[in-house]
Amino acid sequence: MAAGQWELRISEVLVKFGVTKERLQENAAEELESTLQDYHDLAEQYSDMMTTFCYEDRPVRRNNVWLCPKCGKRVQYNHTHCHWCGKKMGWDGNQRKGGKGRCRR
Numbered sequence: 001m002a003a004g005q006w007e008l009r010i011s012e013v014l015v016k017f018g019v020t021k022e023r024l025q026e027n028a029a030e031e032l033e034s035t036l037q038d039y040h041d042l043a044e045q046y047s048d049m050m051t052t053f054c055y056e057d058r059p060v061r062r063n064n065v066w067l068c069p070k071c072g073k074r075v076q077y078n079h080t081h082c083h084w085c086g087k088k089m090g091w092d093g094n095q096r097k098g099g100k101g102r103c104r105r
């Protein structure tokens with residue numbers, strides 16, 4: 001069974017944006033679904049990673065020590081990331097969570 005018209009259209013788009021390397025064949029709908037599921041999973045993982053490593057959160061100050069806003073363990077003042085969980089620290093408060101800050105390396 002050959003791919004239908006709509007499948008050919010989608011196939012073109014997917015190839016164009018590099019989602020798939022090859023044009024879709026007979027089982028196009030199935031392939032597409034699993035590809036999209038992969039992307040969905042990837043996007044979720046990526047979003048978690050961005051939240052942890054790229055977006056800053058202000059450390060919590062308690063009893064004269066600084067605590068990681070994510071895992072609650074102690075962090076040293078002015079460390080860029082939590083020693084325990086890798087959460088990015090926002091000491092100056094210039095860049096807030098969810099702001100336009102990009103990951104700087």
Ligand SMILES: [Zn+2]
Pocket residue numbers: 068069070071072073082083084085086087
């Ligand atoms: Zn932490």
